[in-house]
Amino acid sequence: MDSTETHTVAVIAFDGISAFHLSVPSIVFGDNLARLGVPRYRLLICGERTGLVSTLSGFDIDVPHDLSVLQEAHTVIVPAWRDPDERPPEALLQALCAAHERGARMVGLCLGAFVLAEAGLLDGRTASTHWVWGSDFAKKYPKIKLDPKALFLDDDDILTSAGTAAAIDCCLHLLRRDHGAEVANHVARRLVVAPCRHGNQAQYIEQPLPKADGRDLLGKTLDWAIAHLEQPLCLDQLAARSGLSRRSFTRRFKMKTGTTVTQWLLSHRLSAAQRLLETTDKPIERIADLVGFGSTVSLRRHFVAAFSISPSAYRKQFPRA
Numbered sequence: 001m002d003s004t005e006t007h008t009v010a011v012i013a014f015d016g017i018s019a020f021h022l023s024v025p026s027i028v029f030g031d032n033l034a035r036l037g038v039p040r041y042r043l044l045i046c047g048e049r050t051g052l053v054s055t056l057s058g059f060d061i062d063v064p065h066d067l068s069v070l071q072e073a074h075t076v077i078v079p080a081w082r083d084p085d086e087r088p089p090e091a092l093l094q095a096l097c098a099a100h101e102r103g104a105r106m107v108g109l110c111l112g113a114f115v116l117a118e119a120g121l122l123d124g125r126t127a128s129t130h131w132v133w134g135s136d137f138a139k140k141y142p143k144i145k146l147d148p149k150a151l152f153l154d155d156d157d158i159l160t161s162a163g164t165a166a167a168i169d170c171c172l173h174l175l176r177r178d179h180g181a182e183v184a185n186h187v188a189r190r191l192v193v194a195p196c197r198h199g200n201q202a203q204y205i206e207q208p209l210p211k212a213d214g215r216d217l218l219g220k221t222l223d224w225a226i227a228h229l230e231q232p233l234c235l236d237q238l239a240a241r242s243g244l245s246r247r248s249f250t251r252r253f254k255m256k257t258g259t260t261v262t263q264w265l266l267s268h269r270l271s272a273a274q275r276l277l278e279t280t281d282k283p284i285e286r287i288a289d290l291v292g293f294g295s296t297v298s299l300r301r302h303f304v305a306a307f308s309i310s311p312s313a314y315r316k317q318f319p320r321a
Contacts, residue, residue, distance in 0.1 A: 006040065006041070006042050007039075007041050007042065007074045007075065007178065008041070008042040008043075008044060008069075008072055008073045008074050008075070009025065009029045009041050009042065009043050009044070009073065009074070009075045009076075009077060010044045010045075010046050010065075010069050010070050010073035010075070010076050010077070010099075011025050011026065011043065011044070011045050011046070011077045011079065012046060012047060012076070012077065012078045012079065012092065012112075012115075013045050013046065013047045013053055013061065013063045013079075014047055014048065014053060014081075014082065014088075014092075015053045015054050015082070016054060016055070016056060016082035016083075017053065017054075017055055017056065017061075017079060017080075017082065018055070018056050018057075018079065018080050019055040019056065019057040019059075019061070020164065021079035021080040021109055021110060021112075021164070021167060022045075022055070022061070022079050024079070024109065024167045024168055024171055025043075025077045025079070025107075025109075025171050026043060026045070027191065028168070028171040028172060028174075028175055028187060028191075029041040029043050029171070029175075030043050031043070039178070039179050039183070044064075044065050044069045044073065045061075045063055045064060045065065046063065046064075046065035046066060046067055046069045046070065047063040047065075047066065047067070048066070048067060048089050048091055048092055049063070049066060050063050050064060050065065050066050051063060056082075067091060067092065067095040070095045070096070070098070070099040070104070071098070071099070071102070073099060073104050074104060074105065075104060075105040075106075075107065075174065076096065076099050076100075076104050076105070076106050076107065077107040077109060077112070077171075078096070078106075078107065078108045078109065078112035078115045078116060079109050079110070079112050079167075080109055080110035080111040080112055080130075080167075081111040081112055081114050081115050082111075084111055084114045084133050084136055084137070084140075087118055088115050088118055088119075092115070093115075093118060093119040096115070096116065096119045096121065097119050097120070097121065100121055100157070100158070103157075105157055105158070105159070105174075106121060106157065106158045106159070107158075107159045107160075107161075107170065107174070108122075108127075108129075108158075108159070108160045108161070109160075109161050109167040109170060109171075110129065110130050110161060110162065110163050110164065110166070110167055111129060111130060111133065112160075112161075113127050113128065113129040113137065113160040113161075114129065114133075114137065114140075116158065116160065117137070117140070117141045117144055121158060122141065122143075122144045122158065122160070123141075123143040123144060124143060124144075125144060125145070125155050125158065126144070126145040126146070126147050126153055126155065127144050127145070127146060127147070127153060127155075127160040128146070128147050128148075128150040128151070128152055128153045128160045128161055128162050128166075129146070129160060129161075129162065130162055130163040131148055131149075131162065131163070132163075134146055134148040150162065151166040151169050151170075152166055152169055152170035152173060154173065154177075154308070159173075159174070168191070172184050172187065172188055175187060176274075180278045180279075181271065181274045181275050181278055182275065182278070182279065185271075217242045217243055217244075218242050218244070218249070218252055218253065218256060219256070221238055221241045221242040222238075222256075222257075222264075224241065225238060225265070225268075226268055229265075229268060229269050229272055229290075229291050229292040230289060230290050230291065230292050231292065232292070232294075233265055233292065234261075235249070235250065235261045235262075238253075238261065265292070266302060269291045269292050269293060269302075270291075270302060270303065270306050270307075272290070272291040273287055273288075273291045273293070273299060273303065273311065274314070276290065276291070277311055277314055277315040278315070284296055284299065284311050284312060284315075287299065287311070296311075299311060
């Protein structure tokens with residue numbers, strides 16, 4: 001994203017929209033976060049018509065813009081569509097196609113993937129949507145490869161996400177793409193959500209990690225592990241440090257984090273590698289050591305698997321003065 005140009009995000013609103021799904025991009029890209037030092041976006045709520053539209057929550061919202069603003073949008077976001085069996089209005093589908101052809105980044109949150117699919121924008125691609133409607137999606141759109149487990153999928157100019165929490169993950173991922181890990185993590189902390197859940201992670205709601213107090217030996221152990229990622233950490237070592245048996249540690253760890261020790265360590269190591277690649281000139285070999293991968297080969301393998309880009313190519317997206 002060009003820092004000299006204000007990035008315009010257009011969010012589609014329609015009768016029967018989920019107020020929550022409309023609020024997710026509004027919170028992440030709206031002016032209310034500008035005071036946190038987040039680079040400003042120009043957020044436009046638009047629809048097939050202006051004026052009041054109904055929401056699933058029982059109140060109406062005022063839509064100030066029509067679909068013509070898609071002509072100036074850099075990113076177009078379609079929140080969860082009201083009914084997967086209902087074909088969206090032709091005017092909306094045509095406007096989405098025109099925006100994509102012009103070069104806009106397209107995003108389908110949850111059932112918004114059905115709208116992008118109906119417009120033909122996902123043909124030949126891999127997409128994600130809410131798992132409940134996964135089989136319906138696959139049957140309805142055979143030209144699209146559905147990944148039923150992914151939280152969200154980033155196919156460069158088109159992104160799709162799974163359900164409610166994954167919509168937040170997808171929007172934070174866009175913020176990370178545009179402005180880096182530090183900005184995205186800062187916003188995530190203010191929203192009290194996990195700073196980074198990778199798109200290929202399974203569709204489950206990750207429990208936030210509470211701040212450890214003096215009696216929470218497990219929490220203190222995890223804080224220690226994050227501060228010592230360069231060490232060859234393992235389940236037995238962390239269990240011993242917590243004063244727990246391997247079995248008890250595994251059970252309590254799963255309850256606290258919602259994931260396994262291996263995946264948790266990998267996630268934190270990848271996030272640490274991203275921050276170092278974005279903010280330092282340290283050699284990639286040194287970064288691999290600092291975050292605990294041990295070798296550039298291991299770092300590159302895990303990094304490419306998680307982000308579909310090599311560490312060196314990722315670093316080039318964040319040139320340093």
